[in-house]
Amino acid sequence: MMATLKWILLGFLGVVLALVLYLTLIFDLNSFKPEISAQVAKLTGRELTIDGPIGLSVFPTLGVELEKVALSNLPDEALPPLVAFEQASVGVALMPLLKRQLEVKSLVIRDAVLNLVTLEDGRTSLTGLGGEGEQTPAAEQTPTQRKESDWRLGQLEVLNITVNNDNRQTESYQSLALESLTLQSIEPGRAAPLALKLALQDPQLSVATEAEALLTLSRDFSRVQIDGWDQQIELSGAAIGEQPLTLALALDADLDIAQQAFQLPRFQVVLDQFQFEGNGQLDLAGVRPKLTLKGEGNHLDLTPWMPETTDEPEQAPSTPETPPSDGPAQEPDLSALGLFDLDLAVGLTQISAPPYQILNPRIEVQLTEGVLSLNRLAGGMFEGQFNMTAKLDSNPQPARYQFEQRIEQLAIQSLLKTVADTEVMAGTGLFTLKGQGQGLTADSALPALQAQGQLALEDGAVYGVNVAKMVRDGQARLKGDMTSSSEAQKTDFSSFSTQLAIAKGSLTTSQIKLASPLLRLDGNGQVNLLSQALDYDLVVSIVGSLEGQGGKGIDQLKDVPIPLKIAGTPDALSYQLDLDAMMKQQLDQEKDKLEKKLKDKLLEKLGEF
Incomplete structure (x- = not known):
């Protein structure tokens, strides 16, 4: 009995040995290259060429190695191969397979190129990929329970992989180079070292990066844990300016794919x-x-x-600018x-x-x-504290928005200098604005914007005009004195306030009140936000003595309302006092004083009788 069993076992081993010898010494996979290429063409519609040898090993590792393999790109187009690689190999331990254990000794891919092309007519390298053969419906499978197989990967090595994206519709080209990706001794529940190095080349941006981490996978690949990810990134190119960027990224991650x-x-x-x-x-x-x-x-x-700033004025373009489109601007796609x-x-x-x-x-x-x-x-x-809330609803067309902002202790001169490159006003105070609107283009946003707010400042000045000097010079001209004193063109104030309202593309400033020890200004104004044209009607009242400031003889204008007109654009403003109205107001005031004086004297005389 034992002798029989012995001969059976020896016979089985002999058959296995003969099979191994046949596969390794006699059987030649290279003879099947035409059949392999034909099947790939049937499945993908592309031509597969294998210029290198096909290597096969059986024991102790079941492995296949390919060299110089290429898969063609779009048919009938002079394009580089869709995929080409110099070498690819995989080796699986044979004996663990008998125990339902998958142990991949090594998986190596070297010197591969992937060329993705988009033609002018919109076709891409993936268009038609899959062939024209009839698709056989898959047989309906009955779910069965099976024990999960153990697996282990001894080494994953990917070297010199290049991905080229050639978009001929947009005339853009990018190249991504994966210089190396290595993963050593990974199995379920055990952390394995991961390292990668890649580079991206683009006409506007170049990226070079290296990373290391510990990678842990679950048995069924449903959970991935990354510990100690450490990455260095270098960015350069026109997209970020002359100064390159060097970034460091560190993280831990837990990915639950299920x-x-x-x-x-x-x-x-x-x-x-x-x-x-x-x-x-x-x-x-x-x-x-x-x-x-x-x-x-x-x-x-x-x-x-x-970007670097320069004080030199911009030169006019040598070629005429493209004329604006006649149609309205398109709303952004949100x-x-x-x-x-x-x-x-x-x-x-x-x-x-x-x-x-x-x-x-x-x-x-x-x-x-x-x-x-x-x-x-x-x-x-701007030397103050700001707080803002806003909401943008992208569902309606055009999009709707609302906002509310508040700036306390605002230095208005700092804001104007930064935002508008002007120093027309100084002072510190409060600015609020609350509004809503629809549309996000210049053509639609301003006309639809509705907002209300206020501006209140203290201890400041309005630059570019000296209202007190204008009043003095105006009265002097009425008396025939055409001389004008030289003084700073500014109007100081102890307080300034106005109410703001925006509607139909215009900013209305109502209840303007400017106060100083010398004078008061009251009035209203309006600014066209599209043309930047402004129109203000103000009234000046002298309330203090101008002695010591060239104001002799002008105190008689106290409490006389003097109209002041401001118009133009921010870079070309005009200030005009209504001298006729000032004279009339002054004459009326003197007339009232004279009538009162005569009345008092008349009453005094009547009292003597």
Whole structure:
């Protein structure tokens, strides 16, 4: 019995040995190249060429190695291959397969190129990929329970992989080079070292990056854990200016693929002296993906990457500009806001982006069902503190928005200098504005904007005009004195206030009140926000003595209302006193005084009888 069993076992081993010898010494996969190419052409509609040998090993590792393989691009087009690689090999341990264990000894891909082309007619390298053969419906499978197989990957090595994207419709070209991707000794529940190095080449932007981490996979690949991700990124090119960027990124991540939930318990971004730390998560299981991100950072200085400014005037273009389109501007496409939800809360100690400086900025943003809500935007700017809320609803067409902002302790001169490059007014105080509108183009936004607010300043001045001097010179001209004193062109005030209203493309400033120890200004005005033309009707009243300021003989104008007209554009304003009205007001005042004096004397005489 034992002898029989012995001979059976020896016979089985002999058959196995003969099979191995046949596969390794006699059987030649290279003879099947035509059949392999024909099947690939049938399945993909593309031509497969294998110029190198096909290697086969059986024991102890079942492996296949290919060399110089290429898959053609779009048929009948002179294009580089869709895919081409110099070498690819995979080796699987044979004996563990008998125990339902998959042990991949090595998976190697070297010197591969992927060419993605978009032609002028819109066809891409993937157009028609799949062949024209009839699709055989897959047989209906009955779910069965089976034990999960153990697996192990000894080595993954991907070297020199290039992805070229040639878009001939937009005349753009990008190239992504994966120099290396290695993964060593990975198996379920065990962390394995991961390393990669890649580069992106674009006419406007170049990116070079290296990263290392520990990667842990679950047995069924439904969970991925990344620990200690450490990445260095270098950016350069015209898109970011002459100064290159060097970024460092560190993070931990837990990816639950089955539940479509991705946690980012820690991440850190370092840019020069700037550091930002936070956490986040991405949930893909809902109706829309939802991204949550919270973090804090220190001073973000963007000065090195801001465009250089010059005091030289811009030269007129040598060629005429393209005439504007006759039709209205198209509203921006905001459909992307309906594709995902967002919950963002970020704070920094400072942002520097000359000429802007923001201290302790805080921003809280939510995006839900296409409605973008700015719940908070706060910080220090223009020597004051600002706080703003806003909402943008992208669902109607055109989009609707509303906002409310408040700036306390505002230095108005700093704001005007930064925003409008003018110093027409100085003072410190309060600015508020609350409004709503629809449309986001220049043609639609201003006409539809409706807003109300106020501006109240203290201890400031209006530059470019000296109202007191205008009054003195005006009265002097009425007396025949055409000389004019030389004084600073500014009107100081102790307080200034006005109510603001924006409607139909115009800014109305009502209840203007300017007060100083010398004079008062009251009135109203309007500014066309499209043409920048303004028109103000004010009334000047002298309330204090102008002695010591060249004001001898002018105190008689006290309480005489003097009309003042301001018109023009910000760079060409005209100030005109109504001298005729001033003379009439003064004569009427003198007449009233004389009548009162005569009346008093008449009553005095009558009292003697």
